Amino acid sequence: MSEYNPIDLLFGGMGQLGPGGDAYTLDVLKTLPGGEFETIVDAGSGSGRQTIMLARELRKVVHAVDNHGPFLDDLRRRASEAGVGHLVETHLMDMAEIPRVFSAIDLLWSEGAAYNIGFENALRTWAPAMKPGGLMVLSELALLSEGGPQDVMDFLFGVYPSIQTTAQNIASGRGAGLRAVDTYTLPREAWVEGYYDVLGPRAEKLLNHPDSSVREMAVETLREIDVFKSSGDSYGYVFYVFERVA
Numbered sequence: 001m002s003e004y005n006p007i008d009l010l011f012g013g014m015g016q017l018g019p020g021g022d023a024y025t026l027d028v029l030k031t032l033p034g035g036e037f038e039t040i041v042d043a044g045s046g047s048g049r050q051t052i053m054l055a056r057e058l059r060k061v062v063h064a065v066d067n068h069g070p071f072l073d074d075l076r077r078r079a080s081e082a083g084v085g086h087l088v089e090t091h092l093m094d095m096a097e098i099p100r101v102f103s104a105i106d107l108l109w110s111e112g113a114a115y116n117i118g119f120e121n122a123l124r125t126w127a128p129a130m131k132p133g134g135l136m137v138l139s140e141l142a143l144l145s146e147g148g149p150q151d152v153m154d155f156l157f158g159v160y161p162s163i164q165t166t167a168q169n170i171a172s173g174r175g176a177g178l179r180a181v182d183t184y185t186l187p188r189e190a191w192v193e194g195y196y197d198v199l200g201p202r203a204e205k206l207l208n209h210p211d212s213s214v215r216e217m218a219v220e221t222l223r224e225i226d227v228f229k230s231s232g233d234s235y236g237y238v239f240y241v242f243e244r245v246a
């Protein structure tokens with residue numbers, strides 16, 4: 001087994017681990033119907049950019065769930081620096097286990113992470129842990145148009161064979177007892193600022209790393225960024241606001 005962890009070398013210390021940004025998190029948060037949220041879970045929190053934003057805005061404890069310890073260590077440090085350390089509780093666990101640990105969730109948030117256990121599976125797994133009327137807010141990669149350049153589609157279906165359209169993702173929600181209240185498509189800048197513009201230079205520096213798994217991850221990352229540049233509007237990240245139907 002390699003002594004290097006490609007994930008830590010590429011992503012360690014990054015302020016965000018996927019497309020998004022505080023302004024978008026806040027925009028979506030402000031559209032939410034309903035009043036007070038008591039039990040709040042951030043599934044696949046990573047280093048917690050959005051966790052900190054939720055804690056700061058809602059002034060309630062946010063339970064950050066992730067299965068990668070170094071990201072949670074980073075999150076605790078960042079939350080404390082942001083003055084919300086007392087409002088963030090970290091849980092080193094698999095997000096598929098959320099219903100075993102939490103019940104009657106008022107707000108389940110998850111940015112760019114649900115796909116790790118399969119988007120539809122995540123909805124079906126988490127829905128029973130939601131309070132009736134509770135809100136599930138997830139961002140997920142989606143097909144935005146009928147097609148796109150062939151090399152872009154080949155890459156996309158290669159890395160994410162089960163990718164769906166926004167309408168199909170909404171239908172997956174219906175199947176899990178969730179009503180789609182709203183959707184919000186992230187603009188292309190949300191992929192670049194704070195994410196690809198940080199990740200790209202990191203990947204380039206790792207191209208000559210002595211460990212082949214690190215080099216491979218660097219090459220794949222740079223390929224992903226290149227494909228994005230020529231993808232037009234064929235795919236994007238979409239926020240879904242779902243309400244658990246009573």
Ligand SMILES: C[S@@+](CC[C@H](N)C(=O)[O-])C[C@H]1O[C@@H](n2cnc3c(N)ncnc32)[C@H](O)[C@@H]1O
Binds near residue numbers: 046066068071095111
């Ligand atoms: C693309 S990152 C997104 C992180 C963060 N939400 C953000 O937008 O910056 C996906 C996160 O999901 C976590 N993750 C992947 N599979 C997981 C699982 N089965 N259970 C818990 N966390 C998981 C990873 O460790 C990573 O932090």
